[in-house]
Amino acid sequence: MSAKTQTEPATTGAAGTETVLEIGPVAHGGHCVARHEGRVIFVRHGIPGEKVRVRLTDAEEKAKFWRADVVEVLAPSPDRVDHFWHAADPARAWDHGHPPVGGAEFGHISLARQRALKAEVLAEQLRRLAGVEDVPGWAGDTVEAVGGTHDGGSGLGWRTRASFSVTPAGKLGMHAHRSGHIVPVREMPLATDAINNLRLWDIDLQGVDRVEVAAPANGSRPLVLLAPAEGAKPKRLGAIASQLPGEVSVAAFGPANEEVRQLRGRTWVQETAAGHEYRVTGAGFWQIHRGAPGTLVGSVTEFLQGGGFLHPGAVVADLYAGAGLFTAVLADAVGETGSVLSVEGSPGTSRDARKNLHAAPQVEIVQGRVERVLHRKPRDFDALILDPPRAGAGKSVVNQLVAAHPRAIAYVSCDPASFARDVGYFRTAGWELSALRAFDLYPHTHHLETVALLTPGP
Structure with missing residues (x-):
């Protein structure tokens, strides 16, 4: 068109x-x-x-x-449709003299059309960057809804994590898209009730640059992280913490160095997924949609076990493993006769993985860059799980994975462009995109999540 x-x-x-x-x-x-x-x-x-x-x-x-x-x-x-959030509605925002907040850029579109548009983007990226026209099992127009009874089909209330900025006057806010302008907010409709019920907009946040909130879907203790402004005194952070409900943990954190300092309660949250408990410290990575961990684990294991690549005694790896969401499930599948290499670059998140997997002797946790670890620890893998950050794995990592000769790779991606680019690298090396599922884990935004099965060509 x-x-x-x-x-x-x-x-x-x-x-x-x-x-x-x-x-x-x-x-x-x-x-x-x-x-x-x-x-x-x-x-x-x-x-x-x-x-x-x-x-x-x-x-x-x-x-x-x-x-x-x-x-x-x-x-x-x-x-x-009418936008569900006044702060993100451009007509209302510009009428008040400022741009809308980012993070809900599809809120004016019906959910069914949002998902159709996301499927168009994914299909176009695969055609243009990877030369893929058809994917077995994927119709090319399907992005699956993920939810439950909690949202009544509205696409709201799914975020178990939220990031906020702070206005110069100390009010909770969010940045406009591609702008330094911070818009004060008094609600976050995409977030769970556990986050909104904290009523952070009623607190004087002077002395803080950013606020990160994690409220696990299992109902366990939430964590509020305060990023201090330059020159902020510890007493000021303590005053902010005292205004939050007593059952909420509060910590100070430095985004640049991942340092987390306890102010009250824990410096971590307890997440639950796929029959396992996971400790996630500070701003460590965890899927933000309340239904994402179970959805992604189910899709990955379906691809790998259905193809006979994941079984007792298998040798597998979880790359960009985070706190060990997939690692724990791999350990269950391969049993004590198999082995799992779990690689994560973030030191703090890797420490969480060690705590979460300490009872699984078949798991080796390694902190470091994926390409360096694979070079140091070459082995023949039955299967790999690849869950890189938004930038994707890149050509160097893809070439190393191909050189490791796994029988299959389950690729989890949150960005269709970097995913398609990497698929192109795999195809150049003779691999095939054998299966694909796409999930709407970010309703009312342009983002989507994909799970793909990649296998060596004949």
Whole structure:
């Protein structure tokens, strides 16, 4: 579908100018594509096929493309719905003189259309970056809903973790997209009740730059992490902690060095998944959707066990293992006659994995970069689980994995572009994308999660 430009052109390249556009196809990154006099404009908060008035937010004359927000819908899509969150609604936000908060950029689209758009993005990335047209078992238009009775099908209340900024006046806030502007907030509809019930917006947060909250889906003790502003005194952090409910743990943390300092209660949370308990310290990685751990574990084990790659006595590895979500399940599957190599780069998270897996003698926990560990510890693997950060594994790691000659790799990804790029590297090395599932673990955002099975070609 090609985008078109309508009347009322932007007369200058300055941000803040408004113009009318017709919205073209969805693109990776949470926006749709429109064109103005041959120039690409990435538009947020639109739906393909709509006619809208936009406000240019990034519009340098020499730039190859511009960015814009929808401020008025002139011809709406039938899939447009009222935004569930005023702070993230661009028309309301710009009417109050500031951009909307980020993190809910698809909140104006029906959930069914959101998932269809995400499937379009995934299919397009696979075609363009990996040369993949068809994937066995994936129709190319399916992103599966993940939820339960807790949200009534609304796509709300799924975040068990949330990150906030703090305004200069000490109010809880969130950043606008690609902006230093912090918008005060008094709710976070995507977060669980356990997070919203803390009512952090009622607390004077002066002396703090950021607030991270983890509230496990199992109902165990939440943790609030305070990132101190430069020069903040310990007494000030203690005053903030005293305003939180007594059953909540509070800690100070340094995002740069992962250092966590106890203020009250624990410096970690207790998560539950797949029949195991997991300790996760500070801001250590854990899947944020309440249903994500079980969903991903189920999909990975289905692919590996269904193909005969995961069984008692198997030699397997969990790469970018975090606190050991998949490692524990692999240990169960291979039993004491098998072996599991678990590799994680973050020192703090790797320490958590050691605590979580201390009773599994078949597991070897190694802290370090995946490519270095694989070089030091070569072995013949039956199967690997690859769950890299958003940037993906990269060509060097992919080549090392291929050289290790595993029978199969289960690849878990939170970014369709880096995933497709890596699939392209595997295909160049003679591997095949044998199966794929996509999950909507981030409703009302453009993000999705994929689980893929990669196998050596014939």
